[in-house]
Amino acid sequence: MPELPEVETVCQALRDTTTGEKIVSVWNSGKTMRWPIPENLGEQISGAVITGIRRRGKYVLMDLEVTERPSLTMLIHLGMSGSVRITALNREEDKRAEGEKPHDHLVLMTRDGTKGKSGHHVVLNDPRRFGGIALCRKGDEIHHPLLKTMGIEPLGNAMNGPFVHEAMAAKKTSIKAALLDQRIIAGIGNIYASEALFRAGISPRRQARNIGPERAGRLAHAIVDVLKDAIADGGTSLRDHVQPGGEIGYFVQRLDVYGRDGETCRRCGGQVRMIRQAGRASFYCPSCQR
DNA sequence: CTCCTGACCTGAGTGC
DNA sequence: TGCACTCAGGTCAGGA
Numbered sequence: 358m359p360e361l362p363e364v365e366t367v368c369q370a371l372r373d374t375t376t377g378e379k380i381v382s383v384w385n386s387g388k389t390m391r392w393p394i395p396e397n398l399g400e401q402i403s404g405a406v407i408t409g410i411r412r413r414g415k416y417v418l419m420d421l422e423v424t425e426r427p428s429l430t431m432l433i434h435l436g437m438s439g440s441v442r443i444t445a446l447n448r449e450e451d452k453r454a455e456g457e458k459p460h461d462h463l464v465l466m467t468r469d470g471t472k473g474k475s476g477h478h479v480v481l482n483d484p485r486r487f488g489g490i491a492l493c494r495k496g497d498e499i500h501h502p503l504l505k506t507m508g509i510e511p512l513g514n515a516m517n518g519p520f521v522h523e524a525m526a527a528k529k530t531s532i533k534a535a536l537l538d539q540r541i542i543a544g545i546g547n548i549y550a551s552e553a554l555f556r557a558g559i560s561p562r563r564q565a566r567n568i569g570p571e572r573a574g575r576l577a578h579a580i581v582d583v584l585k586d587a588i589a590d591g592g593t594s595l596r597d598h599v600q601p602g603g604e605i606g607y608f609v610q611r612l613d614v615y616g617r618d619g620e621t622c623r624r625c626g627g628q629v630r631m632i633r634q635a636g637r638a639s640f641y642c643p644s645c646q647r
Numbered sequence: 648c649t650c651c652t653g654a655c656c657t658g659a660g661t662g663c
Numbered sequence: 664t665g666c667a668c669t670c671a672g673g674t675c676a677g678g679a
Binding site for chain 3: 359360363391415434435436437438485487488537539546547548549592593595615637638
Binding site for chain 2: 528
């Protein structure tokens with residue numbers, strides 16, 4: 358499910374609501390997600406203060422300050438079907454926000470210590486359990502096996518035409534498959550790979566090594582633009598994804614090609630086509646994209 | 648090394 | 664209505 362814009366939306370919501378709050382209780386389902394939930398997760402993070410929320414690729418990073426112990430960072434990946442629900446706890450209502458739902462795997466109850474206010478319920482829900490939770494010492498996350506091979510942040514300073522040109526020159530696969538490779542550019546998934554290629558006018562079937570400097574420049578711009586536009590719209594809601602407050606992401610209305618097989622190309626009036634590459638659907642307009 | 652396929656899971660949708 | 668089947672926003676272990 359969630360690609361960079363959806364994960365960024367989750368991060369922003371967590372940052373706005375829970376920064377500075379203390380985790381007062383932790384529950385987990387005990388079910389194995391992509392890998393087992395860390396043992397003693399509850400013991401490790403109970404009492405911790407959430408000092409920051411960051412994002413790396415499609416991972417949410419939650420920084421936790423624990424008294425008398427080294428600070429921690431919790432890594433959360435949402436897999437295909439993961440979502441986060443945040444609900445405000447209300448003291449008058451006995452601090453009960455809502456009950457547990459099917460496929461909830463982690464529930465954090467927080468409290469705003471400084472203002473003596475009630476905090477939030479933060480719930481990770483993931484029906485397919487392709488997501489996962491990991492814990493490491495803060496500062497070690499760059500060396501964590503899940504993150505250490507990850508490529509550049511597309512919204513960071515390293516993203517530009519020359520980078521894309523050089524990175525793709527070495528790849529024997531299609532440009533579409535290469536965009537999904539998190540070791541090159543982190544955070545792009547199946548929706549935004551198709552959308553970025555449409556905006557750049559590049560066929561998903563083109564070999565990555567045949568992306569010249571000019572196309573690479575257009576592609577770099579297209580990636581940045583489409584990701585920013587999607588973040589501004591709260592991401593793309595298809596099946597499972599909703600924003601942490603329950604709102605849907607409206608970028609689905611702005612998709613030019615993804616999920617539009619047989620429909621009319623908004624640029625040329627031709628027909629959007631779906632093909633299968635590396636086991637995944639790609640959508641494109643054969644006349645706009647070369 | 649690189650690249651591709653299949654496996655991991657559940658739920659929604661489709662066609663008979 | 665029920666059943667069999669396909670497909671889905673991601674990743675990674677295997678094998679070629």
